[in-house]
Amino acid sequence: MKNLLNKWNQLSIVKRIIVGLIVGIILAVAIPETAQPVVILGSLFVGALKGIAPILVFFLVMSAISQHKSGHETNMKSIVVLYLFGTFMAGLTAVIASFVFPVTLTLTAGAGAGDITPPGGVSEVLQTLLMNVVDNPIKALFNANYIGILAWALVLGLALRNAAESTKTLISNFSDAVSQMVRWVINFAPLGIMGLVFEAIATNGIGTLLSYGHLLAVLLGSMFFMALVVNPMIVFMYIRKNPYPLVLRCIRESGITAFFTRSSAANIPVNMSLCEKLGLDKDTYSVSIPLGATINMGGAAVTISILTLAAVNTLGIQVDIGTALILSILSAVCACGASGVAGGSLLLIPLACSLFGIPNDIAMKVVGVGFIVGVLQDSCETALNSSTDVLFTATAEFAKWRKEGKEINIDEKVA
Template sequence: MKNVIIKWNQVSLVKRILIGIIIGIILALTIPTATSWVTILGSLFIGSLKAVAPLLVLFLVMSAVSKHKSGQKTNMKSIIGLYGLSTFLAALVAVVVSFIFPITLSLTEGVKDVTPPDGIVEVLKTLLFNVVDNPIHALLNANYIGILAWALLLGIALRTASDSTKNVLTNFSDAISQLVKWVINLAPIGIMGLVYDSIVTSGLSTLLSYGKLLAVLIGCMFIIAFIVNPIIVFIYTRKNPYPLVLTCIKESGITAFFTRSSAANIPVNMNLCKKLGLNEDTYSVSIPLGATINMAGAAVTISVLTLAAVHTLGIQVDISTALILSVLSAISAAGASGVAGGSLLLIPLACSLFGISNEVAMQVVGVGFIIGVLQDSCETALNSSSDVLFTATAEFAKTRK
C-alpha cells in the first residue's frame, strides 16, 4: 500500500485530478444512489480549503510584511493595474459579443428571497466596512478584505519586532503552508466528489433551454482567457504568453472550476505561485486581493445578462451607454465579493442604467441561478487563474526591464 501511495504521489497533480474527474463521472452514471458517501468527499475538500485559507493569508501576509525592508520593491501597483484592465476589457468584450449575438429570455417569476444592492455606492460602502471588520469576525466569515487589512497593519507594526518574534511568524506561516500542501494533495478525491454531486443533482437537462445564453457567457470567458489575457501578458512581457496562460488554467482554473470558490482556491494559487518561483512578499498579498477584486468573469456575467434583459424588452442602446455599462460592470464586479450572492445580485444595479424595473431584473437573476452550475464554475475558473497569471506577468515584466 505504501508503494502504491508513493507512486500515486509521483504522478502530477493535474493528471491525478483528471483521473478523479473521470472516476466521478463514471460513479455518477453507474451508482447515482450512492450520493451520501461520495458527495461528502467534495464537501470535505472545499471545507478544508476554506478553513485553512484565512489563516494562510493572515500569517503569510504578516510574515512577509514584517520582514519587508525599506527600498525593497514589490509589484503591487502593476498587478492592481492589470486586475483593473482585465476586468474592464472583460466587460467590454461581453458587451460587444452581446450585440453581435443578441439573447432574449423567457422571463418567469422573480427571486423573492434575495435583495440586490441599491446602487454602486452601497457596493463600495460594503467593501469599505469590510476593511474595518473585527479581525475575529473577518477570520470566521472569510472576509479577505478585512483579513488583508489586519495582516498588513500587524505586519507593519511588527517590522520593529525582534528577529525571534519574526521567526515565530515565519514558522507559523511555513506550518500552515505545509497543511495546505496536504489538503491540495487530496484534490483528486475531493473533485471526484464534486463532479459526482454536480451530475447527480443538476445534470444537463435543465440547462438545454438556456444553451444560447450559456454559449455567449462561456464564449466571452474563453475569449478573455485565451485571447485578451494573453495579449495583455505579451504586451507586458514581450514573450509567448501561452505557456504561462495554459499553466495557470491547468493548475489553478481546473480546481477553481469544480470548487466554484475563489476563496477556496487561494491555497492552490499560493502553491502555484511558489512553484513558479514568484516573490512571496508580492503573491502573499496579490492572490487574496485578487480573489476579492479581480473579477473578469463577474464582469462578463453582469454585462451579458443585463443586455439579455435589454434585448428581451426591445430597448435601444447607443455606443456611449454601452461603454458606461462596461465601466459600471467592471466596478460592480470588483465589489461582487462584498455583496451576498455575488455577481448575479449586481445585475439589477446594471439594469437600472436602462430604466429596467427591479421586478424584471430579479427575474433575470432567477435565470442566472438556473444556469449557475456552469456559469459560476467558468466564472470562478477565469477569475482565480488570472490572479496567478497577472501576479506572474508583473514579476516577469520587471525582470525583462
C-alpha cells in the same frame, strides 16, 4: 500496495486530479445511487480549503510585511493595474459579444432569487466594501472577509516591522507551518474533485440548462475568449514572450480546481502553491493573491454585462455605443465590489439594469435565470477569476525581470 501508492504520489497533481475527474464522471453515470457517499469527499475538501485559507492569508501577509526589507520592491502597483484593466476588458468583451450574438430571455418568476434584496447603487456596493476593511479582525477571520483580513494583516505587519527578530521568526514559523498544512490539504484534491464532479452530474444534470443554450453559449464563449485570447494578449504586451505556456498552466492548475469548488476563497491556497512553483516573490503574491480573490473579477464582469444586455434586448430597449461603454465600466466597478455582496455577481445585475431604467422586479427575474444557469456559469466564472489572479501576478513579476535584463524562459518556468 505500497508500490502502487508510491507510483500514485509520483504523478503530478494535475494528472491525479484528471484521474479523480474521470472516476467521478464514471460513478455519476454508472452507479449514482450506490456511490452517493463519495459526495462527502467533495464537501470535506472544499470545507478544508475554506477553513485554512483565512488563516493562511493572515499569517502570510503579516509575515511578508513585518519582514519586508527596505529597498526590496514589490510589483503590487502593476498587479492592481492588471487586475482593473483585465476586469474592464472582460466587461467590454461581454458587451461586444452581446451585440454580435444578441440574447433574449423568457422571463418567469425569479426562480432561485428568493426574497434577497440587491444593492441600491454603486455607492452602496463601495460602502459595503469599505466597511469590510474596518471589520472586527476576529469576525473577519470567522466570516472569511478577505478585504478585512488583508487590511488588519497589513496594519499588524507594519506595526511589527520594528519588533525583535525572535518575534518575526515566530511569525515566519507560523506562516511556514500553515503553508505546510495547505500542501497536505491540496494533496487530497483528486478525491475532493471526484466527489465534487460526482455531485454536480448526479444532482444537477444538464436537462434544465438546454433551454438556455444560447445564453450559456454567449456567457461561456465570452469567458473562454477572455481566458484564451484577451488575457494572453495582455500578458504578451508585458513580457513580449509566447504567453500560452503560462496561461495554460494557470488554467490547468488553478482554473480546474476553481471550476469545481466554485469559490475564489477556497482556491487561494491552490493559487499560493502555484505561485511558489513558478518562483514568484513571496512578498508580492502573499498579498496579490487574496487581493485578487476580492477585486480581480473578470468573470463577474462578463456575467453582469451579458445578463443585463439580455434584459435590455428582451424589453426592446435600444442601446448606443456610449451607453454600452458606460455599462462596461459599471460592470467592472460592480464586479470589483462583488465580494462584498451576498450572492456575488448575480445580485449586481439589478444595479446594472438600472442604467437602462429597467424596473427592479424585471431585473430580479433575470437574476432568477442567472441562478438556473449558475451550475455552469458560476463554475466558469470562478475558474476565470481565480486563474487570472496567478496569471497577472506572474505577468507583473516576469515583466519586472525583463526590465532588469534577466532572461525569461517561460517554457522552463511553467514546465
